[in-house]
Amino acid sequence: GLSGAIIGVDVGVLILRDDVEGVTPIPIRRDEPRDMIGQTFTAVGFGQRPDGPAGLKYKGDGVISNLTGGVLYTEQTICQGDSGGPMIQEAPERRVIGVASFGQAGSCP
Template sequence: MILKRAALIAGVLILASAGAATASTGADRRLIVGGTLASTSEAPWAIALTNSNSSKQSSRWCGATLVRADKIITAAHCMTKPADSYTAIQGRADLLDDETGRTSAISRIWIHPDYTNNRNDFAVLTLAQPFTGVPTLKLETDPKADRKGVVPTVYGWGDTEDTGPADTLQKAAVPDLGDSTCLADKGYVGNGYTAATNICAGYLEGGRDACQGDSGGPLVLNGRLLGTVSWGRGCADRGYPGVYAEIAPAAPILRTQLDR
């Protein structure tokens, strides 16, 4: 089954949060699988997005990236609830430790106008309380940055399938496999994979991958936001890499929102 890494939508591959309105498919995939613990000091721009409708004790929902003091980028498919139900959290490695980090409500949600069939899976959220003084991550604007052989790193608080503590910031290096790998799978193509809008990254042997709860989180290469967690088939399953929304093709329209 193809799952988004936020909520499970029947018949579609999505990767957002196990806590986000999950269709009754019986599947409950988990956080970055096979990763290692990450610190908020090494990734201060990594944002946890919680929601009051989440079934998780931590209210975990999705991931996001701080790209301006008052703007974060996440996945469009994470935006299924009212703006006032979301909270952005910065600087909190363990989501159950509410004595650390900073929080902000969301004052505005923008969804990419061409978001459809798992393509252009982007949303820009405006923070009611800017995270001033926190390093931000620059957008990757060169489409050539998505190329086979480079090894970006994905960050998130999502499910781990017992390879690490849940609700805790983790990271995993996921090699870029090139568009041809995902385009060779009819299921991926049928669920919207295109070279123009996506990045195919992970391990064909399985074992390491983003998962439910990681949707919208950062895929980072050379200090820039290369992509965001979007979807995949299962989590870390053999033969099925993760799919990321590619930043560079969308950078011009994203920037118009970031500068508002």
């Protein structure tokens, strides 16, 4: 099962000295996104795809169903191998609201 001890350790932050050409960073939302419950978000990952093999970038939309203890729960979850990928709020402004950490088997969108 999922232990509270592992929640919050599925992220790394890399700070670059110089800008990367052709890449526009997405700002990180720093407050709890309680207003996102019931709203759509975008997840990006390289895990198992619903239509094929893992290892190819895949983007999908989901709906946030709950926020408990800093953990966002979604109607559709990520696929195996997507951990570490961003959860992105698209509107009113594009911001990273979380990091994919775990999903339930068989619920890959």
